[in-house]
Amino acid sequence: MNTQDLNEATKLYQILGNYVPSVPNEDYLDYINVIFENIKESGNYNAYFDAIQLMTGATYNTLTQQEPSDVLELFINSLVEWHIVELVAFFKNIGYKA
Amino acid sequence: MENLSANHALLGKVEYPLVRSKLRAWLVLEDLYSNIIEAAELGNRTDFVSSMYSYVSAALSIPTEDMQSYPWYEVTRAFRNIFAVNIPSFDFPLLRKKIQEKIKEKVEWEYPGRTWFVWLHLLAKNYGWDIKYVENLDLDDGVALLQEILLDAQLEKEWTWSLSEIAYSSDPTTHTTKFIPLERPEWMKPTPKPMKKVKIKASELPVGLVLKWDTDTNEYTRPQ
Numbered sequence A: 001m002n003t004q005d006l007n008e009a010t011k012l013y014q015i016l017g018n019y020v021p022s023v024p025n026e027d028y029l030d031y032i033n034v035i036f037e038n039i040k041e042s043g044n045y046n047a048y049f050d051a052i053q054l055m056t057g058a059t060y061n062t063l064t065q066q067e068p069s070d071v072l073e074l075f076i077n078s079l080v081e082w083h084i085v086e087l088v089a090f091f092k093n094i095g096y097k098a
Numbered sequence B: 001m002e003n004l005s006a007n008h009a010l011l012g013k014v015e016y017p018l019v020r021s022k023l024r025a026w027l028v029l030e031d032l033y034s035n036i037i038e039a040a041e042l043g044n045r046t047d048f049v050s051s052m053y054s055y056v057s058a059a060l061s062i063p064t065e066d067m068q069s070y071p072w073y074e075v076t077r078a079f080r081n082i083f084a085v086n087i088p089s090f091d092f093p094l095l096r097k098k099i100q101e102k103i104k105e106k107v108e109w110e111y112p113g114r115t116w117f118v119w120l121h122l123l124a125k126n127y128g129w130d131i132k133y134v135e136n137l138d139l140d141d142g143v144a145l146l147q148e149i150l151l152d153a154q155l156e157k158e159w160t161w162s163l164s165e166i167a168y169s170s171d172p173t174t175h176t177t178k179f180i181p182l183e184r185p186e187w188m189k190p191t192p193k194p195m196k197k198v199k200i201k202a203s204e205l206p207v208g209l210v211l212k213w214d215t216d217t218n219e220y221t222r223p224q
Helices: A006-019 A028-042 A045-056 A060-065 A068-081 A084-094 B023-042 B045-060 B064-069 B072-085 B099-104 B114-127 B131-135 B139-163
Strands: B008-011 B014-017 B168-171 B176-179 B212-214 B219-221
Touching: A006 A028, A006 A045, A006 A084, A006 B045, A006 B064, A006 B072, A028 A045, A028 A068, A028 A084, A045 A060, A045 A068, A084 B023, A084 B072, B008 B045, B008 B072, B023 B045, B023 B114, B023 B131, B023 B139, B045 B064, B045 B072, B114 B131, B114 B139
Parallel strands: none
Antiparallel strands: B008 B014, B168 B176, B212 B219
């Protein structure tokens, strides 16, 4: 797991900011599912891999060699550990341009 | 875990009690807050992060370099609590100006931290106070007094303006003169009142299916 300092958190919001739900949801699974679906719909899979790399420190090659379901699980667990709902709420409230 | 209470900030394992800032410290925080908002609106990560760190570190008197070692949620919770403790008690019109307008107003002789010196200059000149006294003023007192100083100055200008020829335009056809008031700063202008809801007769309503644009879903919906 990478360091969760503010600089990294800001990078994470810059990557995922365009794919987050407009309404906060305390149900992490639902919330993360919407992010995942939004990324899928946009076709920008770089955002998916970039976010996982930033949160975990894993390399792109390592991720692509893993089972897609394992990578998705990593994505979900990492976002939970990074307090994604609170992170998005903070950046939206402060008016950060995603 | 959330911070223990709104009057504390938790960084690492240390709990910092939060006290309301005095005027000078509050002005420093306000300048940093403007920088945070400006950087956020531009999406400038480097400036945003450094301004956030400076804000929290200035309020808690801890070195900025230490801030990187704390998780982001501790820093942002601390920021939120510090901000809440330092909100002025009254809705001063002088402070209603939007950050964007403040940014546009930047002048050639601006430098970081100038706000404090402007306030000190005006308060010291008008009341004869020394630096120590002004910097330790309660922030509500400081803002209220500065607003009165600026108000006095504006009314004085308006009086002088009303005595000058250029304040009047004459219409040679009707032989009348009209007073042109001196423009007031934004914070002195009346706040626009919200539009009144007007009931429309059913007979005057549009015929057919009425749809409303929903900004959340970005599609047309039938009003409830």
